[in-house]
Amino acid sequence: MFNSSTLSNKRILVTGGGTGLGKEISRGLLASGAEVYICGRRENVLKTTCEELSKDTGGKIHYRICDIRDPESIDDMVESIFTEGPLTGLINNAAANFISPTKDLSPRGYQAIRSTVMDGSFYTVLAVGKRWINLGIRGSIVSNLVTWVWTGSAYVVPSAMSKTAIDSMTKSLAVEWGPYGIRLNAVAPGPFPTEGAWEKLNPTGKSSGATDSSSVPMRRYGEMPELANLMIFLQADGCDYLTGQTIAIDGGHHLAAPSTFASLSDLSDDDWGNIRDNIKASAEKEKSERSIG
Numbered sequence: 001m002f003n004s005s006t007l008s009n010k011r012i013l014v015t016g017g018g019t020g021l022g023k024e025i026s027r028g029l030l031a032s033g034a035e036v037y038i039c040g041r042r043e044n045v046l047k048t049t050c051e052e053l054s055k056d057t058g059g060k061i062h063y064r065i066c067d068i069r070d071p072e073s074i075d076d077m078v079e080s081i082f083t084e085g086p087l088t089g090l091i092n093n094a095a096a097n098f099i100s101p102t103k104d105l106s107p108r109g110y111q112a113i114r115s116t117v118m119d120g121s122f123y124t125v126l127a128v129g130k131r132w133i134n135l136g137i138r139g140s141i142v143s144n145l146v147t148w149v150w151t152g153s154a155y156v157v158p159s160a161m162s163k164t165a166i167d168s169m170t171k172s173l174a175v176e177w178g179p180y181g182i183r184l185n186a187v188a189p190g191p192f193p194t195e196g197a198w199e200k201l202n203p204t205g206k207s208s209g210a211t212d213s214s215s216v217p218m219r220r221y222g223e224m225p226e227l228a229n230l231m232i233f234l235q236a237d238g239c240d241y242l243t244g245q246t247i248a249i250d251g252g253h254h255l256a257a258p259s260t261f262a263s264l265s266d267l268s269d270d271d272w273g274n275i276r277d278n279i280k281a282s283a284e285k286e287k288s289e290r291s292i293g
């Protein structure tokens, strides 16, 4: 679909690029000739991904340790990247999520998700965008959202709310920053199984609702190269008039509900207790590996 020089003049930051979709998007960008920066809180994970992707693609990839809930950590990262050369693109991909009945969420539980998804994406856009405006660079920002920006979803309310806020940021800044030639778009994937998301959203291993492929009209999950190709297209030159859009890539899932967790209303409090234990075990394992945050 694209060749090895489609993105040859591009330098792109992928937040959360050490794992899951961010890693596979980074692989696609590198194979198309971009230089890529990834960030996250676990140095081991970032380092391993850089080694793997540079070996597989021959491309130039670097990492930064950064907690996107902390605006200073983001500004330091972006400054250190621009010192090596200005970015031309940003992919807001890092996120946090877990399924839970909303009545059981504490303020800290809500904040853990909002501060990553909504605040973290905004701070990153601000740190990159203001430098582009000062330098006169016509960059491309793409945020990785979810189809819940149109449908909402039970049991993941802080995520649905925060992703919807970034959908609104995308439309608003496409207008405000259009005169600078900066464009903002977003993608809204349906289910693309990853370890990170499935441990938090499908912790019993029994796919249902949003994580079940049988309710997708195409009767399958998304495949990583499909999402990577859409990201390459949105980072490439040639369609610069495209801005302010959120593009679904979900095999028709959200058009043929249920694409949400509405069906989990049948679970008991005991079921939810087990789910919470499984999610906590996954989060603890990741936390023990963190180098920051």
Ligand SMILES: CCCCCCCCC/C=C/C(=O)SCCNC(=O)CCNC(=O)[C@H](O)C(C)(C)COP(=O)(O)OP(=O)(O)OC[C@H]1O[C@@H](n2cnc3c(N)ncnc32)[C@H](O)[C@@H]1OP(=O)(O)O
Pocket: 095, 096, 097, 098, 099, 100, 104, 105, 106, 107, 108, 109, 110, 112, 113, 145, 146, 147, 148, 159, 189, 190, 191, 192, 196, 197, 200, 201, 210, 211, 253, 259, 260, 275, 276, 279, 280, 283, 287
């Ligand atoms: C369309 C179809 C698409 C198909 C489906 C795909 C949908 C895609 C949409 C989006 C998907 C994603 O984003 S998937 C991304 C998944 N990856 C991640 O989440 C990685 C990042 N995650 C994390 O850092 C952690 O897991 C997370 C817990 C969120 C934050 O960690 P912290 O160290 O900051 O926080 P902690 O101290 O552990 O916890 C903070 C509070 O949250 C509470 N908390 C933690 N787990 C909880 C739980 N299961 N239920 C209730 N509450 C919980 C704790 O009790 C604390 O509150 P108190 O008790 O009051 O102190």
Ligand SMILES: NC(=O)C1=CN([C@@H]2O[C@H](COP(=O)(O)OP(=O)(O)OC[C@H]3O[C@@H](n4cnc5c(N)ncnc54)[C@H](OP(=O)(O)O)[C@@H]3O)[C@@H](O)[C@H]2O)C=CC1
Pocket: 015, 016, 017, 018, 019, 020, 021, 022, 039, 040, 041, 042, 045, 066, 067, 068, 069, 092, 093, 094, 095, 096, 116, 120, 144, 145, 146, 147, 188, 189, 190, 191, 192, 193, 194, 195, 196, 197, 198, 286, 293
């Ligand atoms: N998988 C799917 O089906 C779908 C996923 N999406 C979206 O795709 C994106 C990636 O999800 P996925 O790959 O599945 O899940 P992962 O858990 O693999 O990815 C999340 C990434 O974000 C990073 N991250 C989380 N919190 C922070 C933080 N505070 N600072 C810096 N980095 C952080 C994590 O690294 P670390 O923990 O080291 O910080 C991790 O690399 C998310 O935005 C998600 O909402 C959307 C629709 C469907």
